[in-house]
Amino acid sequence: MPFFKELRRRKTSSKSVNTPPNGSNASNNSNGTVPTTKSSSTLSSLYGSNSTTASSIQPQQSSPNLTIATSKSGSTIIPPPQRPVALGQGMSSNRNSVAGLSMVQSVNGGPVSKAPTSTYAPRVLSITDNSWVNQKVLLVYGQIADPSQQTLDGALTVCHHQDNFPPTTWPVSDSHFKALVHLSPGPNRIRFDFTSPKLNTNSSSTPAHSSWMNINFLPVTTSPPVQLVILLGKDSPGTFDAVPERIHREGNDLDTAIRKFRMAAYLWQAFTGEQMYRNGFGRRCFRFEEEWQSGTLTFRDRDSGQMRSEAKIHVVRSEKTVKQLRDLDLAQQYDKAKRKGDLFSIAMEAMKGYFKPIQGQKQYVSVLLLDAHWDTTAKTITGHAALGGGSGEIQLAIFGSQALQSYPACLEDVVPAFADCTRTDTSFVANDCNESGSNWESANIGIGAHLHETGHMLGCPHQESGIMLRDYVRFNRTFSCREPYSTRTKSPGMRLCLPKDECGWHRLDTLRFRYHPCFRLPTDILANGDESVRVWPVDGGKVLVTAPTGIAFVEIFTGEDSTCHAWIEYGNGDGLSNGPPRQIVLTETDLKARLTDDKKIKRLKLSIHSVGQGSHDVEDFAQLLSKSSVVKLPNGQIGFKGSQLGTSQQAGSHPEQVILESAINQKKLLTSIKVYHGFAVDGMEFLYEDLTSQLFGKRGGQPGGSEFLLGMRVYPILLLHLRRTDSIRYAEGRSDHGFQSAIGALDRRD
Numbered sequence: 001m002p003f004f005k006e007l008r009r010r011k012t013s014s015k016s017v018n019t020p021p022n023g024s025n026a027s028n029n030s031n032g033t034v035p036t037t038k039s040s041s042t043l044s045s046l047y048g049s050n051s052t053t054a055s056s057i058q059p060q061q062s063s064p065n066l067t068i069a070t071s072k073s074g075s076t077i078i079p080p081p082q083r084p085v086a087l088g089q090g091m092s093s094n095r096n097s098v099a100g101l102s103m104v105q106s107v108n109g110g111p112v113s114k115a116p117t118s119t120y121a122p123r124v125l126s127i128t129d130n131s132w133v134n135q136k137v138l139l140v141y142g143q144i145a146d147p148s149q150q151t152l153d154g155a156l157t158v159c160h161h162q163d164n165f166p167p168t169t170w171p172v173s174d175s176h177f178k179a180l181v182h183l184s185p186g187p188n189r190i191r192f193d194f195t196s197p198k199l200n201t202n203s204s205s206t207p208a209h210s211s212w213m214n215i216n217f218l219p220v221t222t223s224p225p226v227q228l229v230i231l232l233g234k235d236s237p238g239t240f241d242a243v244p245e246r247i248h249r250e251g252n253d254l255d256t257a258i259r260k261f262r263m264a265a266y267l268w269q270a271f272t273g274e275q276m277y278r279n280g281f282g283r284r285c286f287r288f289e290e291e292w293q294s295g296t297l298t299f300r301d302r303d304s305g306q307m308r309s310e311a312k313i314h315v316v317r318s319e320k321t322v323k324q325l326r327d328l329d330l331a332q333q334y335d336k337a338k339r340k341g342d343l344f345s346i347a348m349e350a351m352k353g354y355f356k357p358i359q360g361q362k363q364y365v366s367v368l369l370l371d372a373h374w375d376t377t378a379k380t381i382t383g384h385a386a387l388g389g390g391s392g393e394i395q396l397a398i399f400g401s402q403a404l405q406s407y408p409a410c411l412e413d414v415v416p417a418f419a420d421c422t423r424t425d426t427s428f429v430a431n432d433c434n435e436s437g438s439n440w441e442s443a444n445i446g447i448g449a450h451l452h453e454t455g456h457m458l459g460c461p462h463q464e465s466g467i468m469l470r471d472y473v474r475f476n477r478t479f480s481c482r483e484p485y486s487t488r489t490k491s492p493g494m495r496l497c498l499p500k501d502e503c504g505w506h507r508l509d510t511l512r513f514r515y516h517p518c519f520r521l522p523t524d525i526l527a528n529g530d531e532s533v534r535v536w537p538v539d540g541g542k543v544l545v546t547a548p549t550g551i552a553f554v555e556i557f558t559g560e561d562s563t564c565h566a567w568i569e570y571g572n573g574d575g576l577s578n579g580p581p582r583q584i585v586l587t588e589t590d591l592k593a594r595l596t597d598d599k600k601i602k603r604l605k606l607s608i609h610s611v612g613q614g615s616h617d618v619e620d621f622a623q624l625l626s627k628s629s630v631v632k633l634p635n636g637q638i639g640f641k642g643s644q645l646g647t648s649q650q651a652g653s654h655p656e657q658v659i660l661e662s663a664i665n666q667k668k669l670l671t672s673i674k675v676y677h678g679f680a681v682d683g684m685e686f687l688y689e690d691l692t693s694q695l696f697g698k699r700g701g702q703p704g705g706s707e708f709l710l711g712m713r714v715y716p717i718l719l720l721h722l723r724r725t726d727s728i729r730y731a732e733g734r735s736d737h738g739f740q741s742a743i744g745a746l747d748r749r750d
Contacts, residue, residue: 154196173481183217233322242405260407357393372400388456397457403446418476437487448472463506471503531614536642549612550580559602
């Protein structure tokens with residue numbers, strides 16, 4: 001019996017040693033030996049400067065870049081919580097930092113040892129474990145150990161899920177790293193390995209300093225894609241400008257152009273997805289149309305013939321010849337050009353012919369003009385224009401290929417492309433805007449300026465900072481921790497590029513993107529089709545604003561400013577609350593409180609944006625509150641004019657006012673409305689049950705007009721919905737009983 005008691009005592013002692021505190025698995029503490037001293041390289045507030053930056057980064061644990069930030073408008077930005085994922089269920093640990101890796105079946109996906117945690121295991125700070133993303137290429141940022149205690153240079157190797165994508169290597173500079181991670185649909189178990197000549201490595205073949213992270217990639221198919229197009233002349237050979245050495249090394253044919261444009265587009269996506277997250281809107285981004293094709297995101301796919309689903313590049317031939325496209329009279333940067341906007345029109349017609357859009361279904365298209373060419377005689381880039389916008393069913397951005405030779409063609413090329421100090425040889429290629437004096441700066445201008453025009457295509461105006469100003473000259477800092485010598489500033493580049501040093505989308509850009517159709521997630525609640533914004537004054541010096549889809553934000557302009565410097569946000573944008581309000585009240589006092597003292601005495605102009613992508617401008621807020629907006633009704637009551645009433649500036653128009661008698665006399669029944677029109681609306685006549693009528697305008701155009709019958713013997717509240725460009729071209733009537741009918745489709749007046 002004493003023998004069995006001793007055996008039982010030993011067994012109990014062994015069990016207590018192997019059981020971690022609090023009943024949890026000890027390997028869940030992924031970085032248990034990392035010092036808890038706060039890093040000195042903490043980053044400044046997101047909106048304390050002109051660039052989008054990260055908040056303080058704690059070196060002792062992985063955390064989102066932005067946990068809490070405050071926008072310029074005063075609202076608090078809290079990144080949405082990450083959803084749990086099934087990948088981590090049933091595992092002893094979801095993320096492990098290990099030294100030695102004594103139990104590994106393959107590069108990824110196998111069991112992980114419970115070896116002691118390595119102090120030098122990479123720590124990803126920009127995204128939390130088990131996060132969900134919606135983009136194929138993810139940008140991550142992190143640190144090695146505590147940079148305030150020790151700085152190391154070395155290399156970070158990213159090993160992808162189940163070896164389904166080749167490992168990629170990224171530089172570590174002063175213990176900081178940035179990397180692009182390729183993801184496959186579904187759960188991805190990613191391993192990050194760190195090596196440095198300053199650290200001893202073990203004798204085994206397994207890495208000494210590694211960490212693991214689970215990331216879930218959910219491709220989105222419920223939002224309209226951004227279409228990527230290369231446009232050529234009908235007789236184009238399909239080549240782009242490049243120096244002879246580049247042509248010999250990698251070529252300058254159409255296939256090379258496709259690979260480089262695709263990689264640039266994935267950089268746009270990775271950059272924008274990270275910016276949206278830093279601004280508290282989750283990891284949402286625009287998507288691309290994809291197709292099953294030979295992979296190009298790694299150079300190894302070309303050698304192996306590996307097929308992958310990657311962004312589709314549409315190749316479209318214009319009806320114009322290369323000579324016509326390169327006409328100096330069309331060159332945007334040529335001072336003497338008289339038709340600088342024609343390239344946009346040519347591209348628009350080509351896109352309409354290629355995509356054949358259906359009315360009401362918008363296409364978002366970003367075009368690379370492959371036949372752009374540096375004219376060494378005229379010292380001008382021909383066949384190039386940097387423009388974005390559009391109307392109707394095609395939203396369009398265009399940009400030339402003059403910097404295409406400097407673009408990376410795959411993930412392995414990204415760091416070399418943004419570190420290439422080779423001077424621009426203007427005997428063969430352009431130094432665009434004299435800001436492309438070297439290859440890495442040329443890549444900034446080409447990729448960044450094209451993204452700027454894509455921003456216009458997505459509805460963004462110019463801003464006070466960010467991509468929509470000209471901050472894309474720092475686009476390289478998003479993907480690199482070190483910066484080469486700059487010919488633009490004639491100074492050494494930044495030794496350590498932290499998130500606070502990067503360029504970014506302006507806060508107002510991200511507010512537009514939050515509710516943009518291209519950024520919609522499957523979990524978003526679809527807004528109703530009424531995008532309108534209605535504004536009118538009420539008693540007490542207040543202005544009432546309503547929008548059926550909700551009010552997203554209000555931009556405040558002063559004087560003749562064309563750039564917004566103050567705004568008001570509504571809703572937190574996470575999609576988890578009740579959303580932005582459908583009705584708000586604005587006062588002059590509240591608006592001016594958001595302005596600097598020198599701006600408060602100037603005229604206030606507002607631009608109000610709805611969740612449904614509608615907007616309305618109030619040109620003069622004080623005028624809207626003045627007596628000119630007050631109307632005395634026949635019954636002695638006071639009425640107020642809405643801000644959209646009487647805004648026509650068309651030649652030959654004159655003010656005219658009609659107050660419906662049915663609104664004053666409740667016993668008078670409005671039975672129908674006649675609209676008199678030809679190419680535009682000439683007048684509207686309101687007919688009552690007692691055979692009387694009221695005429696607004698005149699009885700012109702089509703004899704008898706088009707009649708809208710209310711069709712109910714009730715006292716309806718009527719809403720007239722008038723759609724117009726420079727004149728009314730469509731009218732629709734609605735009653736409070738849900739009855740709806742089109743009065744008529746009207747042609748636009750030229």
